[in-house]
Amino acid sequence: MDLTFSQTEIAFRDELRTWFAENDAGVEPDGDEDRQYAWRRDFQRRLADGGWAAVHWPREYGGRGATLTESAIFFEELGRSGAPLPANVLGLLLAGPTIMTWGTDEQKERYLAPILTAEEIWCQGFSEPDAGSDLASLKTRAVQDGDEWVITGQKVWTSAAQYSKWCMLVARTDSEAPKHKGLTYFLMDMEQDGVQIRPLRQITGEPEFNELFLDGARIPNENVLGGTGNGWKVALTTLMNERAGLGFFLQVRLRQLLDRVIDEAAREGLLEDPVIADRLGELHLRTEIVRLTAYRGLTAIEKYGQPGPEGSLTKWMWSDTNQRLTQLVVDLLGPRALRADDPWAYELLRARGNSIEGGTTEVLKNIVAERVLGLPKSR
């Protein structure tokens, strides 16, 4: 058992820290999301120039062939530095690895490089109004027409759709087949008339996500990824990648938020109150549990090729802790934390989405119960 980083890992981390110190992202621009997105996109270009945009990608595709631990270190350091998540995070974490696993040589040649530089942004077309937790029941149709597929349907929860060139689209190509088998994974061009984007406003007031209305959108045959009818398997590759590296970024952000709260509470003399000291100590405990358990999960994958129970537990624990933290802040700071323009108010509201996005806590509990604990499927 060794909870320290190896010499190689420390060297990697130090090189990265130096790069961040020399390449300050600056302050997030205020107000409009277009400016914020442009800031993130520009920072990703700088990461790409430095060779840091996708450490976990193989060197042949522009990455550093980083180990899982190095990948975790990258996301921790990114979080620590105050730099933004790369604008093309879905391309880097989802589309890229999925194309590397299932793509033809031509597809890899065509799509991977522009992901790194954020030249071509990717979004995800999976969930639908009637297909959230039950993703396999999705209804968006793809019908063959000569060399092309014609798409009709609707997608929801698509972030960055308005900036995206490409969409990882899962659609039904065979309605006769059992629901998991009639799906195909496409790489869809977002810049066409058949694709309409409508912003979807969240409780935070912001439209971080969008709806996609697909009516006669066209996809050439060579943009099928992984073969017709194989969409579910390809989608699983995407879903499995969804949380790996991002988890370490989110953990560090949680830690930073907590440190800000503790710092503020200490300065305002609030820690004299034993109840507050108790609640903050408990949050510190939960935050450390998320970090330690994530490291255990990393070890399990590196040693045994697959996560142990930790894999399913960390997202659940992280979202629960973030919600408790943002709620505690309101109790600590009083009504000022509920002012419409207060950043803590935004965090409070945004945190409600954490236990829903990327797999609801209820579904995660089902997965733990069925796949980790071996309990019979629930009715």
Place this chain on the structure above:
Amino acid sequence: MDFDLSRDQREIKDVARELLTARSPFAKVREAAETAAYDPALWGELVELGWPGIAVAEEHGGQGLGVVELSVLAEELGYACAATPFLSTATAAAVIQATGTDEQRARWLPGLATGELTAGIGTRELAADAAGAAIVVVIDGDEAQLIESPETDLFVSIDPTRRFATIVKGEEQPLGPGAVDRIRTTIAAEVVGVCQRALDMTLAYVKERKQFGVPVGSFQAVSHRCAEMLLATESARSTAYYAAWAAGADPQLLGEAAALASAAAAEGGRSVTASAIQMHGGIGFTWEADVHWLFKRAQLDTALLGGAKRHHAALTRHAVAKLQQGVAG
């Protein structure tokens, strides 16, 4: 980064599990509880394997291994809810090895390592295995005291699988810094085992027990509660083994690590074992079903740990100190 037991440590764990499954099933635990006596044959076997001296240096007659190995054994004995003086004796020995003076080590370790002597551990008001022990190691605020031939009063607790006493008096010698953290780290490891057993028993039960024509484990109210039991158990596991690792590899981290382990175990032990009773339904509430031994053990372990809240407060102090030192989060 390798946050996992080594192959050797896994082997110790597997051997311990196998041995205790055979030699300390619940029938034996119940027998020990109902006669208020440890089984000398079981203790004799553990002594012969060298377990009490697992974390004592070879020069003093021990196995020369470390706190992680000690935690592995504590966990497995917790899993069995075994009725032996192992926790107290082996922990006291490990603490004296790590924080005692040369004189204290020379005087007590050989006897403890060979099982010739037993030790007690805890606080003055609640000390496990103190009656009749050669020494008791007692948590006294932030320090630990080694008390020789203590005078004790019996304390009959709800956990009859373990002997408890209050310390009336005895000559005290302080142990070195980190002693209290090391005591708590090992108790936390025992709690991990108690939680895991509670979870395993619960899973076996809810897969078998049918109502309304289906196993009750297929109801989400039950399966989700089991998932929550796993989360609490794994949280205790992550922190307990982090502390065990820190004790050997980076003692500067031990203060905070022990507080993390204590808080997670103090909270998790009670909630997981309470859930286990609940998930067993009516049967869970019977003496015969054995689930209660784990609940009772967890209650006493939480008391020995001093409860979760004390450690939350300590963790806030640690977090503030780190921030003031500008230590990276």
